[in-house]
Amino acid sequence: MEILIIGSGGREHALAWKIAQSPMVKKIFCAPGNPGIAEIAECVDIGVENIEGLYSFALKQKIDLTVVGPEDPLVAGIVDRFNEGNLTIFGPNKRASIIEGSKVFSKNLMKKHGIPTADFKVFEDSTQAKKHVSMCEFPLIVKVDGLAKGKGVFVCKTLEEANKCTDDILENKIFGPAGDKVIIEEFLSGEEVSILALTDGITILPLSSVQDHKAVNDGDKGPNTGGMGAYSPVPIITRELQFYIEENILVPIVHAMKRENRPYKGVLYAGLMITSTGPKVLEFNARFGDPETQVLLMRMKTDLVPLLLSTATNTLENIEIEWNKGVSICVVMTSKGYPDKYEKGFEISGLETVRELDNVQVLHAGTATKDGKIVTNGGRVLGVTAIGKDIQEAQKTVYRAIQNITFEGAHYRRDIGAKAMYRKS
Structure with a gap:
């Protein structure tokens, strides 16, 4: 089989890594991919939003299965286009992808069908939204309706925070059309x-x-x-x-x-x-x-x-799935300043050293090649992923591996998995 993976992040690198282990697979392509993916697949310079370009490539190359990583092409209807041409593709079509493409749709669907979720109200007008907020208990949640790359959810602890949030989304349009509607939602503890x-x-x-x-x-x-x-x-x-x-x-x-x-x-x-x-x-x-x-x-x-x-x-x-009985953990290394403004182009050192370690994979997310070297090229740069017999061993392995990797301004959390260790103790 020839397989096409669409995307360029850590998720797509993980998919390529796992798919490459299958005896069914002859060749993997990835559009557009990244330097880590390029080690196990042929990267093709076609953007995830270029649905016609991706379709034409899959058709010409006689791709047996296309796997879509990110949400944007799904919401834009890439599955529908491939289905029209009788090309096998993994992912929901445009009508089904609205479950992520519109949080308002998703919340209304859950309410209609009795699926447990937080109480909420939807607003398009900031004055009405702020009037509602003034009667709410805090903290509360403000959500953007559309796609916002994981950054459209805000925990507001005060009335001032909530008012600023609704103004930024509905009036100042910091999320563009994705923020034409907001959801004001009760805060859930747990x-x-x-x-x-x-x-x-x-x-x-x-x-x-x-x-x-x-x-x-x-x-x-x-x-x-x-x-x-x-x-x-x-x-x-x-x-x-x-x-x-x-x-x-x-x-x-x-x-x-x-x-x-x-x-x-x-x-x-x-x-x-x-x-x-x-x-x-x-x-x-x-x-x-x-x-x-x-x-x-x-x-x-x-x-x-x-x-x-x-x-x-x-x-x-x-079909059934068999799992390793151990615990796996991923720690994301980011650029300084993420999720706000950050600089790119810093050389990443130590990747070859980590490659030699057992039970560890370094999955590229925001990287590029410059003058033959791997450099930072995004907010989330690498996902260092390890497996161990339990959470303690997995955590020890992943953080030991990270000590070998350096780039200017590297940031990562040092408490990934701590909740699991607390519950185990």
């Missing part, structure tokens, strides 16, 4: 967990639990990011709780999408808050998470390719 599941629209195959760390600094301090690290599995997700999530969230949402004439096929990402009254949905995403994918694939024993193919071709019912 522990945040991600559950991803493969589904062909009928069969639902949940993956192992993951805990992401969105805040930029230790102790969950600072602004939210696209993700600073993750680990899997999550101790708080017992077998009973996993079953509850499947029965009360995953199955109902897939059935709800089908009833809305938006059948869902691909990977469904449920971001959950485990509250004192049970799991509640924070958000749904229409694709593999980043850095959740890195830790999941590090633990997955099963060949990924049959899973992707079965999902894309409606034959998922007879």
Whole structure:
């Protein structure tokens, strides 16, 4: 088989790394890819937004399976275009991808079908939004309706913060059209967990639990990011709780999408808050998470390719997944200043040293090649990912590996996995 992966981040590097292990695969292409992916796949200079260019390449190259990494091309309808040309592609179509493309749609769908989520109201006018906020308890959550690269959710602790937030989104348009609507939502207390599941629209195959760390600094301090690290599995997700999530969230949402004439096929990402009254949905995403994918694939024993193919071709019912019994952890190294302004082009040292370490993979996210050297080229630069027999060993391994990697202004959290260690102790 020849496979095309669309995207250029750590998630896509993880997908390429895992797919390359399959005996079914003859060649991997990645558009546009990155220097890490280029070591195991042929990178093609086609942007993720260039749907016609990607379709033409897949058609000409006779690609057997295309795997879409980021959300933007999914929401833009890349799956529909490939389906028109009878090309096999993994991911939900445009009508189904709205579950991530519009948080307002997602929240209204959950409310309509009784899927547990935080109470909310939707506003297009900042005056009305601020009037509502003045009657709310704090903290509260302000969310942008559309795609915002993981940065459209704000925890507001005071009335002043909430008012500024709604003005920035609705009046100052800092998110452009994605911020034409805002959701004002109750704050949920608890522990945040991600559950991803493969589904062909009928069969639902949940993956192992993951805990992401969105805040930029230790102790969950600072602004939210696209993700600073993750680990899997999550101790708080017992077998009973996993079953509850499947029965009360995953199955109902897939059935709800089908009833809305938006059948869902691909990977469904449920971001959950485990509250004192049970799991509640924070958000749904229409694709593999980043850095959740890195830790999941590090633990997955099963060949990924049959899973992707079965999902894309409606034959998922007879598939099972085998997992490594250990724990995997990913720590994201970022540029100084991320998630706000940051500089690029700093040389990265130590990658060759880490390559020799056992049970560690360095997955490139925001890197480029300059004068034959690997340099920083994004906010999230690398995802250093390790596996161990337990969380202590995995954490020790990953942070030992990171000590070998240097670039100017490198930042990373030093507490990834701490919650799991606390629960284990």
